Amino acid sequence: MEVELICENREKFMDLLLLADEQEDMVRKYINKGEMFALFDENLVSVCIVIEETKGNFEIKNIATHKDYQGKGYGKYLINYLFEFYKDKGKTMCVGTGESPLTLPFYEKLGFKYSHRIKNFFIDNYNHPIYENGILLKDMVYLRKEF
Ligand SMILES: CC(C)(COP(=O)(O)OP(=O)(O)OC[C@H]1O[C@@H](n2cnc3c(N)ncnc32)[C@H](O)[C@@H]1OP(=O)(O)O)[C@@H](O)C(=O)NCCC(=O)NCCS
DSSP states (O other): OEEEEEOSOGGGGHHHHHHHSOOHHHHHTTTTSSEEEEEEESEEEEEEEEEEEETTEEEEEEEEEOGGGTTSSHHHHHHHHHHHHHTTTOSEEEEEEESOTTTHHHHHHTTOEEEEEETTHHHHHOSSOOEETTEEOOSEEEEEEEO
16 A cells, blocks of 8 residues: 655546535635645555644545445555654644544544534535435534544
8 A cells, every 4th residue: 555645736636535525616725735645555545635724733624535445444544644644743633524424433433532513514615405324414523633
């Protein structure tokens, strides 16, 4: 397995990024910010974007594993890679996600703990209702992990 830091032509990962954040103009707000990591296991399997939100506090803006490769440990590998990559550069890593059984348990397994929520974030910022697993997403839930 190999993790590559992607500096140019990030747009070519758009399809994968849209799996995690389905509205393209929302992805465009951060696609060229921070660091983008792509995990390859011969083929491209996962991608992730991390931004330093405030000094020493990093935020995962997007992480997605290709549908054919989900549930095989790639997302976990990439997040553990991020912890190693950032641990000497800061204090915490956080992630914001919808209140969904498809994502919260994934982050909790990796040691993230509930931090706070932004009420109605999905309703207020997206141009259409976002459903995950049949559930309408409303609040953005933030989870945090200290290095
Ligand atoms: C969420 C996502 C990135 C997880 O990546 P993945 O490569 O499928 O996850 P992994 O296989 O590495 O899973 C790591 C661990 O989390 C667990 N896990 C993953 N999703 C889970 C879920 N919905 N419920 C319970 N456990 C889950 C796995 O069982 C595994 O546990 P283990 O370490 O005990 O074996 C992936 O499902 C995805 O791309 N989803 C669509 C995009 C998305 O929603 N991104 C997140 C936006 S906030």
